[in-house]
Amino acid sequence: MSQTITIDPVTRLEGHGKITIQLNDKGEVEDAHFHVTQVRGFERFSEGRPFYEMPSLMARICGICPVSHLIASAKACEAIMSVRIPHTAAQLRRMLNLAQMVQSHALSFFYLASPDLLLGMEADPKVRNILGVAATKPELGRAGIALRRFGQSIIELLADKRVHPGWVVPGGVTEPLAAAKRDKILAMIPEAYANIDLALGAYKKIADTFKAEIGVFANFPSNYLSLINEDESIEFTDGALRLIDARGKTIEDGITASRYAEVIGEAVEPYSYTKFAYYKPLGYPEGSYRVGPLARLNIVKSMGTPKAEQELAGFKQLAAGPVESSFHYHHARLVEMLYGVEKIEEILADPRILDKHVRATAGVNRLEGTGQAEAPRGVLHHHYKVDENGKITWANLVIATGQNNKAMNLGVLQAAKHYVKKGKFTEGILNRVEAVVRTFDPCLSCSSHAAGQMPLEISLLSADGEVVDRLVR
């Protein structure tokens, strides 16, 4: 008889998700899906609200990357106002976005993934978590906590609150940076470098022991999309998008926020509340692509900061063309954290960083606006329409997890096919299937902006969809 394995909830993940694996009557894996189970309706319930409220409302999509939503939303509002924000405001927002990238990558790498990497995929599930890491590898556990604290403290210093700060508003930011705060941030930087060094060293030592996982964790050719600067260096807040193909060739370049809707579409699958983004000219699913740290490092030619530049060279040596296995998202994340710290230091040295002019003002000068920014897990896009009074009449959001959705589903299938044989599986095997999803660091909270919430579970279902078995830890 055919069966379905259900993993519910998928744990150490930012949100509500389930995995189902369908087995045929020989016990071989036929299909597998990753389900996002939450929906919330931001696109619809923002209608009728004043556009300038959008950044702080949209930040509530996600408590992990509220800053990227604040920025993408503020940029969409600035398109409606037709203003360019002051240089200093742009630099301060860039620093805020980088601080968030560092804290979110620290969360993904240390709190969520490192239990698998440092304690082992087969470790006792009771201790396979950040507290278990802190107990057995205290130095690394503390480094992870300190790196997340580093990012969150900068957000608090700049914007007054660690989660859901105000500060970023249409037109810029509400308050300039005080010299005392700049000095506090500068004083935190040496410790951050030391902790990233420690993490990079530890990761490189163990990466080779995961050859099997590297081989089947969403290891296949795909397209990639990310922001990039004109000089081909990495960018999180400005720049324009580049899409490359599986061999690294540019498919389309210079995609600005206002052109996004022309080239990116969204498909719906019946098994998930998160949609599936794709490049329209190639159609769905051929036009699917990956975003986030792996995509960014595959696309850019340089980091633009000295230490990260060296690390990028090492990363690019993992493959002749684009690095394909999603396992390497972990490595890419560490390189980006290093870049984040270097770039924050560089921005603080900008002679105009304490400038008092940090906000442009204007009313409604256009009835439509778009904004894009890189969230830690990939680019996100906000698109609003307003009436003459500035009331929102329509909104659409495309977020990172939707853009990685196809690859996550194919990756879960690839790993399940490799590990589940003759209907047999262990807890450690199912943990590996979950670990595929963890490499992407999907934000299920973000991806459920459309309507709801995403639980993660593994159950074994029969061909007619009946639950035959369930894995409960």
Next chain:
Amino acid sequence: MSKLKLATVWLDGCSGCHMSFLDMDERLLELAEVVDVVYSPIVDTKEFPDEVDIALVEGAVASVDDEKKIKKIRDRSKMLIAMGDCAITGNVPSMRNPIGPEAILDRAYIQNASAQAQIPCVVVPKLLRVVRPIHEFVKVDVFLPGCPPSAGTFHTALTALVNGGPLDIPALTRFGA
């Protein structure tokens, strides 16, 4: 003395309350000396355990799954804490209430889709007509407001609860904090 069993649960929220909980940073390690985190998005337990001492719940009740979960949590927990404004008032998730789930789903999956437009219905849970706060379903023992409550609030409140000391919530936090 055996450690207290602590659970943290995420219903229909943005995870911001959980992030603020993690913002206790190094103080989490001290907390781990007196409590066991037996169920949480950050640990690998799949089934909500029996006899939890303290359950912190983020988010409102928005789907049939949430409703089942909150009842199970109540049955199995000695103390249930509504963590953050979504759990306490419905907050942002409840902004969909005047519109209703059909219009929300229609906008997201029919109008704003460019391929295979359809309403997802396989494995994903049905949405409740109205999003409501936790206390409308089960008894809540402690209300900890804020969007999110700060890490300091979590630390002070949990320390008081673990030690059985007095807890003055209005002195710590408020709605919208």
